[in-house]
Amino acid sequence: MLIERNRIIYFVFIVAVMILGLGSRYYADYLPKWTYLYFGDVLWALMIFLIFGFLFKRKHTLWIGVASFLFSFAIEFSQLYQASWINGIRGTTIGGLVLGHGFLWSDLFAYTMGIGTGILLEKRLFTNS
Template sequence: MLRNTRIFYFLITLLVVLLGILSRKINAIPLFIGDILYAVMVYFGCRLLFINGSNLKKIIFPLLFCYLIELQQLYNAEWLVAIRNTPLGHYALGQGFLWSDLVCYTLGIVMTVLIDCKILRR
């Protein structure tokens, strides 16, 4: 069965990346949806890397990654700002620190952990 394999999580990660980019292109979709999808992508990316990780790792690593990405936005070195000003850098690193993004990341990862544990692994 395809579930709980690296291919499965890779395909889901790609789908979430496409949905996240699409969410930024359609003005009717609120911006916080993209932030939630970013956290979902990070979660499934971590699941891809740590396929048999413990429940604690499934939550801590993606949250830590998302929080660190958000916190790095407080640092404005020229080289980092130059990366953020590229399209890929903008999508990956963001532009400015927002507390609400931390809430969106937490919500996205908690929601995804529940979906992963309850639905995807049945």
């Protein structure tokens, strides 16, 4: 579906998802284990979907979904590369949040769920179909 995205709404959603994602890590000791293991990755991919929607406000939802999917999977597969220079970046807070630390197959499933959630939310909230 082709929609014209409101950047203010997408910005608010991006910030809300970031807060939820960081909260799922910060309060991990108080939440169920699955929340720490998977929910943060689902939210990370949803955030990527929202960022792509924010940046490319006139692109088709499918385009945003595929771009988000490719970006997320590329980041995950990049974790198989363990050179000292990139591990130095991963060792920083922002580098670790963006690039991750180690490849996990389960993260690919979580990313798919997050991007799928973004597609469904966009369909339900921003279109009449």
